[in-house]
Amino acid sequence: MSSMTYMEAIREGMSIRMRKDDKVILFGEDVGAFGGCFGVTAGMFAEFGEERVRDTPISEGAIMGCAVGAAATGLRPLAELMFIDFMTVGMDQLVNQAAKMRYMFGGRISMPLVVRVPAGGGVGAAAQHSQSLEAWATHVPGLKVVYPSTPRDALGLMLSSIDDDNPVVYVEHKAMYGIKEDVSDLSPIPLGKGDIKRVGGDVTVIATGKMVHESLAAAQTLAGEGINCEVLDPRSLYPLDTELIKESLSKTHKVVIATEETKRGSYAGEIAAIIAEDYFDMLDAPIVRIGALNCPVPFSPCLEQVMLPNAQDVVNAVKRIV
């Protein structure tokens, strides 16, 4: 099992904890015998049974509420919302209940839940099944947000997310489910620790999710032109590894931030603001953000390709400031 796809790594992360702890349970729409809409939970129903791998009605509000109630009373639920877009339907429970209960109740309640939200476009799923809404979650105090870009990170972050006593929004990119790599290290990856996916000295490209891969492709192209990019994947959006960002900037003095979110109001904007406020003196060039166009995700592949950011956009951005 040393070679794993991103999807298998998410599944293995959940399964490792479910084997160890009866209190970890999984529920969501069609996660049971059907194996999940994307197949992420395939085989888990057979291994853990219908009590712990539980199909729910199509009721996202109830899925999130059920996770809150279960977490408050001794379980460690893993809830799946089939698409991050459906977070809208369960938003009260996520934002007003899960995120705030510990604080509102003076620290008297623990909220160990994980909600998985498949995000991202590029699969022709159009406006209501392709968004990148992670900034909605990072905006809310009380939530933690992770976004793995590789199978190893997917597994390690899943373990830490389940172990965490706070609500964690686990963002996974649906177009990356088939990415494969060797995952022999089955240890947890702490939340709040970023990773340098490529070492370089000329410019830091901070990227999340699928844009990590687009940025690595861009770095390859730019290397041919003598420009060395450092690609930094924060992996957790909150808590954010600002130390790693600082360390990289102290070397490159230039930064491009690449995420798949519509650019207006994106989490990339938050990262840019942190850099501008705290590390302005390190910068030799303006911060550049790469995001999706400020329109809904369109259906037709030729339109979707224009709307979503890609490696070429990263190449262009880097060239603007190097």
Next chain:
Amino acid sequence: MKGSEESYRNMYTCMKKIREFETTAMNRFADGKIPGFVHLYIGEEAVATGVCENLRNDDFITSTHRGHGHIIAKGGDVKFMMAELFGKATGYCKGKGGSMHIADASKGILGANGIVGAGHNIAVGAGLSIKLRKTDQVCICFFGDASTNQGTFHEGLNMASIWKLPVVFVCENNYYGISMSQARHQAIKDIADRAVSYGIPGVAVDGNDVTATYEASREAIARARKGLGPTLIECKTYRHRGHFEGDPGTYKPTEEQKAWLEKDPIPRFREFLKKNGIMTEDDLAKIDNSVAEAIKDAVRFADESPEPDVSSVVIDVYSDITEEVRVR
């Protein structure tokens, strides 16, 4: 009526305690001692009291914005409650929650709640947790008539019924969603009728008769403990005050108010106890006095308690992360 003498005594004490607490909160709010919003339970005491008399310490409840009565009935400490209303460091939530967010996990109180209809599905989660942990606990979900128009009501009752969860849904039909009367906010009279949609028992009872709420919930709770699934109980009652303190309630017709005041659950139960020779005037007066003392003590405790240290403002956002406080 099959309650024991002890349960009668408990229920009378509980109703009086809620009334005394609420009346005091009303006065202290008027004095400006209590900031924010308070939603009082005056007039509805028989619901929380009758239901919670059937509960154990390890059972759960979810509550509402009008939650003081539920919390007292489930065993909440009035000192910590009053201190929380005053925004003090010794309050249940260390001054961070206030009236609408009091919780006590050690007593199964999963929180009052500022979002109408949010408790239905939290109760479902507690019910699932009970089922998977294989205990015989139950969760009571308290909610108002207006919350049955939220989608969460449908989602929660549906999920609880298909999974046969040990949840009892207790609707406090006080006939108003803020200013909108039930006749205007839904086209049915008995909310209990909605149970049919979920294939679960639905019963409507006189919510101003504590013996009726006690009996109906006793049966539903026993059913839930046996793994037979949820019940919807509608308790018809009336709030004497406005939606919140400061709302004069002018939308409530005078005749209607008068009729309901005559059905006030506390004098009614008092008469019942005396008439049936269960308690004497002397017994009852003793309880009245001790309850009044307890609430006075609670106010004294709240008054004398310190304000929260401002550095605590960023504590308990997460179990393990505390961000910095702004320097001024």
